[in-house]
Amino acid sequence: MPLRLGVLASGRGSNLQAIIDSIENKKLDATITIIVSNKSDAQALERAQQHGIKGMYLNPKSVIGESDPRKAYDQKILEVLKAHEVQLVLLAGYMKIVTSVLIEAYQWRMMNIHPSLLPSFPGLNGQQQALDAGVKISGCTVHFVTEGVDEGPIILQAAVPVHEGDSVDSLSARILEQEHRLYPQAVALFAAGRLSVEGQKTKILEPAS
Ligand code: GRF
Numbered sequence: 261m262p263l264r265l266g267v268l269a270s271g272r273g274s275n276l277q278a279i280i281d282s283i284e285n286k287k288l289d290a291t292i293t294i295i296v297s298n299k300s301d302a303q304a305l306e307r308a309q310q311h312g313i314k315g316m317y318l319n320p321k322s323v324i325g326e327s328d329p330r331k332a333y334d335q336k337i338l339e340v341l342k343a344h345e346v347q348l349v350l351l352a353g354y355m356k357i358v359t360s361v362l363i364e365a366y367q368w369r370m371m372n373i374h375p376s377l378l379p380s381f382p383g384l385n386g387q388q389q390a391l392d393a394g395v396k397i398s399g400c401t402v403h404f405v406t407e408g409v410d411e412g413p414i415i416l417q418a419a420v421p422v423h424e425g426d427s428v429d430s431l432s433a434r435i436l437e438q439e440h441r442l443y444p445q446a447v448a449l450f451a452a453g454r455l456s457v458e459g460q461k462t463k464i465l466e467p468a469s
Contacts, residue, residue: 266346270355273304282444293344334361382410402446
Protein backbone atom coordinates (compact mmCIF):
# COMPACT_ATOMS: atom_id res chain seq x y z
CA MET A 261 0.00 0.00 0.00
CA PRO A 262 1.43 3.42 -0.90
CA LEU A 263 2.26 5.68 2.02
CA ARG A 264 -0.48 8.26 2.59
CA LEU A 265 0.96 11.78 2.71
CA GLY A 266 -0.55 15.05 3.89
CA VAL A 267 1.25 18.25 2.89
CA LEU A 268 1.03 21.63 4.63
CA ALA A 269 2.20 24.50 2.43
CA SER A 270 1.88 28.28 2.41
CA GLY A 271 3.43 29.40 -0.86
CA ARG A 272 5.18 28.47 -4.05
CA GLY A 273 5.15 24.74 -3.41
CA SER A 274 8.24 23.74 -5.36
CA ASN A 275 9.10 21.10 -2.76
CA LEU A 276 5.55 19.83 -3.00
CA GLN A 277 6.10 19.63 -6.75
CA ALA A 278 9.26 17.57 -6.25
CA ILE A 279 7.27 15.09 -4.16
CA ILE A 280 4.46 14.97 -6.74
CA ASP A 281 7.02 14.37 -9.53
CA SER A 282 8.70 11.55 -7.60
CA ILE A 283 5.34 9.87 -7.08
CA GLU A 284 4.28 10.32 -10.70
CA ASN A 285 7.66 9.01 -11.91
CA LYS A 286 7.19 5.99 -9.65
CA LYS A 287 10.32 6.77 -7.67
CA LEU A 288 8.28 7.16 -4.51
CA ASP A 289 5.64 4.66 -3.43
CA ALA A 290 3.26 7.17 -1.88
CA THR A 291 0.08 9.10 -2.50
CA ILE A 292 -0.80 12.64 -1.41
CA THR A 293 -4.28 12.44 0.08
CA ILE A 294 -4.59 16.10 1.07
CA ILE A 295 -2.77 19.42 0.74
CA VAL A 296 -3.72 22.06 3.31
CA SER A 297 -2.77 25.72 3.08
CA ASN A 298 -3.18 28.67 5.41
CA LYS A 299 -3.02 30.97 2.36
CA SER A 300 -5.89 31.05 -0.10
CA ASP A 301 -3.62 32.14 -2.96
CA ALA A 302 -0.83 29.62 -2.37
CA GLN A 303 0.62 28.32 -5.60
CA ALA A 304 0.75 24.97 -3.82
CA LEU A 305 -3.06 24.80 -4.09
CA GLU A 306 -2.87 25.42 -7.84
CA ARG A 307 -0.37 22.61 -8.14
CA ALA A 308 -2.77 20.35 -6.24
CA GLN A 309 -5.50 21.14 -8.70
CA GLN A 310 -3.25 20.60 -11.72
CA HIS A 311 -2.37 17.14 -10.49
CA GLY A 312 -5.85 16.07 -9.37
CA ILE A 313 -4.92 16.16 -5.69
CA LYS A 314 -7.37 17.44 -3.10
CA GLY A 315 -6.35 20.86 -1.80
CA MET A 316 -7.91 22.80 1.03
CA TYR A 317 -7.57 26.35 2.29
CA LEU A 318 -8.12 26.65 6.02
CA ASN A 319 -8.63 30.26 7.03
CA PRO A 320 -6.53 31.06 10.14
CA LYS A 321 -9.05 33.76 11.00
CA SER A 322 -11.71 31.10 11.55
CA VAL A 323 -10.28 30.42 15.02
CA ILE A 324 -10.09 34.01 16.25
CA GLY A 325 -11.80 34.21 19.62
CA GLU A 326 -10.80 30.67 20.66
CA SER A 327 -8.89 30.56 23.96
CA ASP A 328 -5.79 29.24 22.16
CA PRO A 329 -6.19 30.12 18.48
CA ARG A 330 -2.98 28.46 17.32
CA LYS A 331 -3.92 25.15 18.91
CA ALA A 332 -7.51 25.49 17.71
CA TYR A 333 -6.22 25.95 14.16
CA ASP A 334 -3.97 22.91 14.43
CA GLN A 335 -6.92 20.93 15.81
CA LYS A 336 -8.79 21.74 12.61
CA ILE A 337 -5.84 20.64 10.52
CA LEU A 338 -5.54 17.46 12.56
CA GLU A 339 -9.16 16.59 11.87
CA VAL A 340 -8.57 17.06 8.15
CA LEU A 341 -5.40 14.93 8.23
CA LYS A 342 -7.17 12.17 10.14
CA ALA A 343 -10.18 12.26 7.83
CA HIS A 344 -7.75 11.67 4.95
CA GLU A 345 -5.94 8.89 6.83
CA VAL A 346 -2.61 10.65 6.55
CA GLN A 347 0.35 8.57 7.74
CA LEU A 348 3.15 11.10 7.21
CA VAL A 349 2.83 14.90 7.28
CA LEU A 350 5.20 17.02 5.20
CA LEU A 351 5.73 20.69 5.93
CA ALA A 352 6.70 22.22 2.60
CA GLY A 353 7.23 25.94 2.91
CA TYR A 354 4.61 26.04 5.65
CA MET A 355 5.00 29.44 7.29
CA LYS A 356 3.17 28.77 10.56
CA ILE A 357 4.78 27.29 13.64
CA VAL A 358 3.00 24.05 14.43
CA THR A 359 1.82 23.43 17.99
CA SER A 360 1.89 20.39 20.26
CA VAL A 361 -1.56 19.45 18.93
CA LEU A 362 -0.06 18.32 15.62
CA ILE A 363 3.38 17.42 16.91
CA GLU A 364 2.08 14.95 19.49
CA ALA A 365 -0.48 13.41 17.14
CA TYR A 366 2.20 12.93 14.47
CA GLN A 367 5.31 12.36 16.56
CA TRP A 368 8.14 11.13 14.28
CA ARG A 369 5.57 11.18 11.48
CA MET A 370 5.96 14.85 10.50
CA MET A 371 8.91 16.20 8.50
CA ASN A 372 10.13 19.65 7.53
CA ILE A 373 12.71 20.90 5.05
CA HIS A 374 14.90 23.84 5.94
CA PRO A 375 17.34 25.77 3.70
CA SER A 376 20.45 25.52 5.86
CA LEU A 377 22.68 22.92 7.43
CA LEU A 378 20.96 22.73 10.82
CA PRO A 379 21.64 23.36 13.64
CA SER A 380 23.16 26.42 11.92
CA PHE A 381 20.75 29.16 10.85
CA PRO A 382 17.31 28.01 12.02
CA GLY A 383 14.25 30.21 11.62
CA LEU A 384 13.55 32.63 8.81
CA ASN A 385 15.97 33.51 5.99
CA GLY A 386 18.44 30.69 6.48
CA GLN A 387 20.19 31.61 3.23
CA GLN A 388 20.66 35.26 4.26
CA GLN A 389 21.94 34.12 7.64
CA ALA A 390 24.52 31.92 5.91
CA LEU A 391 25.70 34.80 3.72
CA ASP A 392 25.89 37.12 6.73
CA ALA A 393 27.97 34.58 8.64
CA GLY A 394 30.37 34.20 5.72
CA VAL A 395 30.22 30.40 5.73
CA LYS A 396 31.75 28.71 2.71
CA ILE A 397 29.36 25.77 2.70
CA SER A 398 25.63 25.76 3.30
CA GLY A 399 22.82 23.46 2.25
CA CYS A 400 19.54 22.01 3.37
CA THR A 401 18.18 19.69 6.02
CA VAL A 402 15.17 17.39 6.28
CA HIS A 403 14.25 16.78 9.91
CA PHE A 404 11.44 15.48 12.06
CA VAL A 405 9.31 18.22 13.59
CA THR A 406 9.48 18.86 17.32
CA GLU A 407 8.41 21.86 19.38
CA GLY A 408 11.71 23.70 18.98
CA VAL A 409 11.67 25.53 15.64
CA ASP A 410 13.93 23.66 13.17
CA GLU A 411 15.36 21.58 16.02
CA GLY A 412 14.08 18.04 15.52
CA PRO A 413 16.17 14.93 14.71
CA ILE A 414 17.98 15.38 11.41
CA ILE A 415 17.07 12.85 8.71
CA LEU A 416 19.15 13.91 5.67
CA GLN A 417 21.35 16.84 4.71
CA ALA A 418 22.91 18.08 1.49
CA ALA A 419 25.73 20.60 1.24
CA VAL A 420 26.33 23.25 -1.43
CA PRO A 421 29.25 25.67 -1.81
CA VAL A 422 28.75 29.35 -1.11
CA HIS A 423 30.43 31.31 -3.90
CA GLU A 424 32.06 34.73 -3.72
CA GLY A 425 29.49 37.21 -4.94
CA ASP A 426 26.50 34.97 -4.16
CA SER A 427 23.23 36.81 -3.61
CA VAL A 428 20.37 35.43 -1.54
CA ASP A 429 18.71 34.46 -4.80
CA SER A 430 21.69 32.66 -6.31
CA LEU A 431 22.42 30.77 -3.08
CA SER A 432 18.73 29.95 -2.58
CA ALA A 433 18.50 28.53 -6.10
CA ARG A 434 21.55 26.32 -5.54
CA ILE A 435 20.13 25.06 -2.24
CA LEU A 436 16.65 24.56 -3.69
CA GLU A 437 17.97 22.19 -6.31
CA GLN A 438 19.24 19.99 -3.49
CA GLU A 439 16.01 20.38 -1.51
CA HIS A 440 14.08 18.92 -4.43
CA ARG A 441 16.36 15.91 -4.49
CA LEU A 442 16.54 15.44 -0.72
CA TYR A 443 12.90 15.66 0.39
CA PRO A 444 11.62 12.79 -1.78
CA GLN A 445 14.61 10.72 -0.63
CA ALA A 446 13.72 11.27 3.02
CA VAL A 447 10.10 10.34 2.37
CA ALA A 448 11.23 7.20 0.54
CA LEU A 449 13.34 6.18 3.54
CA PHE A 450 10.31 6.65 5.79
CA ALA A 451 8.08 4.71 3.38
CA ALA A 452 10.59 1.86 3.45
CA GLY A 453 10.50 1.81 7.27
CA ARG A 454 14.17 2.78 7.41
CA LEU A 455 14.02 5.71 9.85
CA SER A 456 14.30 5.20 13.57
CA VAL A 457 14.54 8.04 16.08
CA GLU A 458 16.84 7.28 18.97
CA GLY A 459 17.20 10.14 21.46
CA GLN A 460 18.00 13.30 19.49
CA LYS A 461 19.14 11.41 16.42
CA THR A 462 17.59 9.70 13.44
CA LYS A 463 19.16 6.38 12.59
CA ILE A 464 18.96 5.25 8.97
CA LEU A 465 18.48 1.51 8.95
CA GLU A 466 19.85 -0.86 6.32
CA PRO A 467 17.31 -1.86 3.67
CA ALA A 468 15.40 -5.03 4.45
CA SER A 469 16.95 -7.78 2.32
C1 GRF B 1 12.14 26.20 0.94
O1 GRF B 1 13.36 26.86 0.81
C2 GRF B 1 12.11 25.39 2.21
O2 GRF B 1 13.36 24.89 2.59
C3 GRF B 1 11.63 26.40 3.22
O3 GRF B 1 10.72 27.21 2.55
C4 GRF B 1 10.97 27.16 1.14
C5 GRF B 1 9.72 26.69 0.50
O4 GRF B 1 9.77 26.70 -0.89
N1 GRF B 1 11.07 25.74 4.38
P1 GRF B 1 8.64 25.97 -1.73
O5 GRF B 1 7.30 26.56 -1.27
O6 GRF B 1 8.72 24.50 -1.45
O7 GRF B 1 8.94 26.30 -3.15
